[in-house]
Amino acid sequence: MSEPTEIAPASGRLGVLTPGMGAVATTLYAGVFAARRGYQPPIGSLTQMGHIRLGKRTEGRNPPIAEFVPLADLDDLVFGGWDPYSDDAYTAAMKAGVLDTRHLEAVGDELRAIKPMPAVFSPEWVSRLDGVDHVKEGSSKRELAEAVMADIDRFRAEHECDRLVMVWTGSTEAYRHPSESHLSLDAFRRGLEANDPAIAPSQIYAYAALEMGIPFANGAPNVTVDVPAMVELATLRGVPIAGKDFKTGQTLLKTIIAPGLKARLLGVKGWFSTNILGNRDGEVLDDPDNFRSKEVSKLGVLEQILQPELYPDLYGDVYHKVRINYYPPRGDDKEGWDNIDLFGWMGYPMQLKIDFLCKDSILAAPLALDLALFLDLAARAGRSGIQEWLSFYFKSPQVAEGLYPENDLFIQLKKLKNNLRYLMGEDLITHLGVEYYE
Numbered sequence: 001m002s003e004p005t006e007i008a009p010a011s012g013r014l015g016v017l018t019p020g021m022g023a024v025a026t027t028l029y030a031g032v033f034a035a036r037r038g039y040q041p042p043i044g045s046l047t048q049m050g051h052i053r054l055g056k057r058t059e060g061r062n063p064p065i066a067e068f069v070p071l072a073d074l075d076d077l078v079f080g081g082w083d084p085y086s087d088d089a090y091t092a093a094m095k096a097g098v099l100d101t102r103h104l105e106a107v108g109d110e111l112r113a114i115k116p117m118p119a120v121f122s123p124e125w126v127s128r129l130d131g132v133d134h135v136k137e138g139s140s141k142r143e144l145a146e147a148v149m150a151d152i153d154r155f156r157a158e159h160e161c162d163r164l165v166m167v168w169t170g171s172t173e174a175y176r177h178p179s180e181s182h183l184s185l186d187a188f189r190r191g192l193e194a195n196d197p198a199i200a201p202s203q204i205y206a207y208a209a210l211e212m213g214i215p216f217a218n219g220a221p222n223v224t225v226d227v228p229a230m231v232e233l234a235t236l237r238g239v240p241i242a243g244k245d246f247k248t249g250q251t252l253l254k255t256i257i258a259p260g261l262k263a264r265l266l267g268v269k270g271w272f273s274t275n276i277l278g279n280r281d282g283e284v285l286d287d288p289d290n291f292r293s294k295e296v297s298k299l300g301v302l303e304q305i306l307q308p309e310l311y312p313d314l315y316g317d318v319y320h321k322v323r324i325n326y327y328p329p330r331g332d333d334k335e336g337w338d339n340i341d342l343f344g345w346m347g348y349p350m351q352l353k354i355d356f357l358c359k360d361s362i363l364a365a366p367l368a369l370d371l372a373l374f375l376d377l378a379a380r381a382g383r384s385g386i387q388e389w390l391s392f393y394f395k396s397p398q399v400a401e402g403l404y405p406e407n408d409l410f411i412q413l414k415k416l417k418n419n420l421r422y423l424m425g426e427d428l429i430t431h432l433g434v435e436y437y438e
């Protein structure tokens with residue numbers, strides 16, 4: 001057993017700030033309100049519903065995670081956000097169309113009270129949003145970052161928050177190569193002053209948060225904190241960061257199925273994935289520039305899990321294609337098809353078809369909640385910089401330079417749970433098992 005890490009108590013209120021108050025964010029708020037009133041259990045949330053095994057299997061110690069590590073209580077959460085549309089969370093949730101009116105009505109008073117702060121927004125980064133009416137003005141990006149910091153200060157005072165975390169639930173930004181400004185903190189600060197067009201709105205929020213010592217998680221595929229300048233700032237300020245792109249829907253299934261095929265050494269010739277969805281996210285991703293960000297984060301997963309360099313006969317020539325199609329009639333009800341051409345003993349071909357009729361934001365909301373709570377835990381435990389143990393939640397986990405990300409969902413879960421055991425001074429679980437037979 002290691003020494004337990006000293007962790008500050010989770011006392012007082014935790015403010016959860018979401019740049020982006022669309023489908024995921026409003027589903028998150030509504031679900032937390034419903035759970036704390038006892039209307040609906042927080043299904044899909046590891047922090048709320050998961051257990052963790054401690055010690056040997058014979059010991060029978062399997063406490064709920066929420067009792068094992070000191071997490072903020074749902075009753076102590078308070079939500080705030082920014083959006084370029086001025087709709088309050090109730091109206092935004094109605095427009096997002098994820099939850100039934102009766103579920104929204106049941107927590108309507110709390111949702112209506114969440115009004116977005118004006119966004120740092122630029123159509124150059126998200127071009128498909130029309131009629132935005134709620135955007136900050138500033139003569140430089142530095143001024144915009146300061147305006148976000150002032151918003152945060154106001155929010156903290158108004159809601160009497162002891163601690164804050166920020167989770168990006170805004171639209172996917174266009175894919176751009178990082179510029180000089182992203183290479184170091186000094187260069188980034190100069191870039192803010194000089195209005196470097198390569199600095200994205202999401203990075204202005206992230207910069208503001210990190211400067212103020214607020215942990216930041218990125219639920220979208222845009223790079224945001226996955227650049228040296230932001231890692232440097234997080235380390236300098238002692239703040240945890242994690243990203244990127246919530247692992248839901250098709251990629252979640254891919255990282256469940258692919259490790260299974262590989263475990264049995266079944267070969268893969270092709271993997272064709274296509275999606276239809278009709279929410280605002282789908283509309284934004286219909287733009288090739290924004291889709292490029294998503295494609296980069298979705299494609300890497302398979303390659304890392306299958307390791308073609310180690311298994312050229314099985315995975316050396318996989319044709320992997322990912323498509324997202326905007327199809328309004330479906331709203332938030334995404335349908336994801338996968339066709340996998342695989343081969344087995346003596347090269348005999350087989351096919352596997354998956355048709356996942358999922359609800360995107362229903363899958364994403366519990367991840368946003370867990371990330372907020374775990375990042376707050378990490379901060380209280382004195383952890384800073386990239387939190388690789390939270391890879392479990394991401395399609396494209398952020399890791400230290402030179403490391404490849406771990407995408408296998410089951411390895412990610414083991415990593416997460418071992419980190420919790422380590423924090424609390426419990427033995428890590430290796431699944432060796434010989435001790436039961438000695």
Ligand SMILES: NC(=O)c1ccc[n+]([C@@H]2O[C@H](COP(=O)([O-])OP(=O)(O)OC[C@H]3O[C@@H](n4cnc5c(N)ncnc54)[C@H](O)[C@@H]3O)[C@@H](O)[C@H]2O)c1
Pocket residue numbers: 019020021022023024025082083084085096119120121122126129168169170171172173201202219220221245246247248249279280281359360361363364
């Ligand atoms: N739903 C999922 O399962 C899932 C999974 C992985 C990633 N994501 C990502 O999470 C993000 C949110 O998804 P969603 O379904 O809620 O999308 P959404 O379109 O419903 O919500 C995004 C919101 O962000 C706002 N926004 C855009 N630019 C902004 C800015 N600069 N500042 C503040 N707000 C801004 C938009 O106005 C919109 O209200 C997207 O980037 C999406 O790709 C979602």
